[in-house]
Each structure stands twice: as structure tokens, then as C-alpha cells.
Amino acid sequence: MGKYSPLRSYLMAQTGERVPMSFSDIEKLLGEKLPASKQYPAWWSNNPSNxxxxxxxxxxxxxxxxxxxxxxxxxxxxxxxxxxxxxxxxESAQAEISGTSSRHPIFGCMKGTLTIMPDVDLTEPADPDWGKVYED
Structure with a gap:
């Protein structure tokens, strides 16, 4: 049971079409303060990956x-x-919640198209002399 589960239980018990709540009502229901990000409208969006x-x-x-x-x-x-x-x-919100997300048919189509050879150091600068520009 997650820390936000009491909100789900409360809403499921409601019979009306609309349930008005204040942020403090939600905090009382949860038994703890909402995060500081409550001040941003994006926190309250209906995007399940939010x-x-x-x-x-x-x-x-x-x-x-x-x-x-x-x-x-x-x-x-x-x-x-x-x-x-x-x-x-x-993708539907319910699919995201249940964990059976249906992905777009082209998802992963580029997998395996790039091969990095074992002796290549990706942290090494491509041009070792690039820093000399700043030394002058």
C-alpha cells in the first residue's frame, strides 16, 4: 500500500460525479504534507507517468x-x-496503471543499428588537439 493509496480509497468511496478538495484536505487524508511540487500545475495533470x-x-x-x-x-x-x-x-491511462502498456509499433525499431567496437573509448575527445584553440 503506497503513501497515496488513501486518496484512491477515498475517491472510490465517493458517489458523486465531482469531488472538490483542498490541498489541506488531501494532506489530512494522507497524513503527511504534499510535496513542494504541488505548486506547479503539471503536478496535477492527468498524465499517469507524471x-x-x-x-x-x-x-x-x-x-x-x-x-x-x-x-x-x-x-x-x-x-x-x-x-x-x-x-x-x-496508450491509455489504464494500460499505464496496470503495467500493460501498449507501445507504438515502431518502438525499438532502431535497436541494434549502432555497434561500438570494443577498443573505442567514448570518453576520449574525438579531436585531441581541440583544447589548443583556447591556449593561444
Whole structure:
């Protein structure tokens, strides 16, 4: 059980379409302070790879809306069936949560196209004399 699991449980117990909450309500529910990144709108986005708390409200069937950073409150809205968040390459939020992400067909198509010979040192400068430009 993760530290944000109480939020999932709370949201799953709600019957309404919208659940307004303040940041302090969420902190009381979790029993700890939200991270400092709560001040950024991106923290509250519905992208499941954004942060661990996002996965909890998405798994409960909710999405965030009406996030007011200055007022420190937001509304969780029940997600409509089949209306997954807009993710790239057709991946659904539920697939991301369940760990069965469906990848784009060309994912990994370049694998194995580059071979580095064993005697090549990638940390060595390509032109050993490049530093002499600055010595003049």
C-alpha cells in the first residue's frame, strides 16, 4: 500500500460525479504534507507517468479539473468510460496503471543499428588537439 493509496480509497468511496478538495484536505487524508511540487500545475495533470499520486486518482476512476494553485484547491471529476487521458501513440491511462502498456509499433525499431567496437573509448575527445584553440 503506497503513501497515496488513501486518496484512491477515498475517491472510490465517493458517489458523486465531482469531488472538490483542498490541498489541506488531501494532506489530512494522507497524513503527511504534499510535496513542494504541488505548486506547479503539471503536478496535477492527468498524465499517469507524471507522479505516483496521479496513478491513484486515475485508478479510482477520476481526473483532475479546475485546479486552483493559488487557492490550493481542485475538483476531481469522475472519468467517463472510454475517455482515457490523451496520451501519445494511443496508450491509455489504464494500460499505464496496470503495467500493460501498449507501445507504438515502431518502438525499438532502431535497436541494434549502432555497434561500438570494443577498443573505442567514448570518453576520449574525438579531436585531441581541440583544447589548443583556447591556449593561444
Amino acid at each position: 507522479n505516483p499520486m496521479t496513478k491513484e486518482w486515475l485508478a479510482a476512476g477520476f481526473q483532475t479539473e479546475s485546479v486552483n494553485i493559488a487557492g490550493e484547491n481542485l475538483v476531481f471529476r469522475r472519468a467517463q468510460a472510454g475517455s482515457g487521458s490523451s496520451k501519445g501513440f494511443g
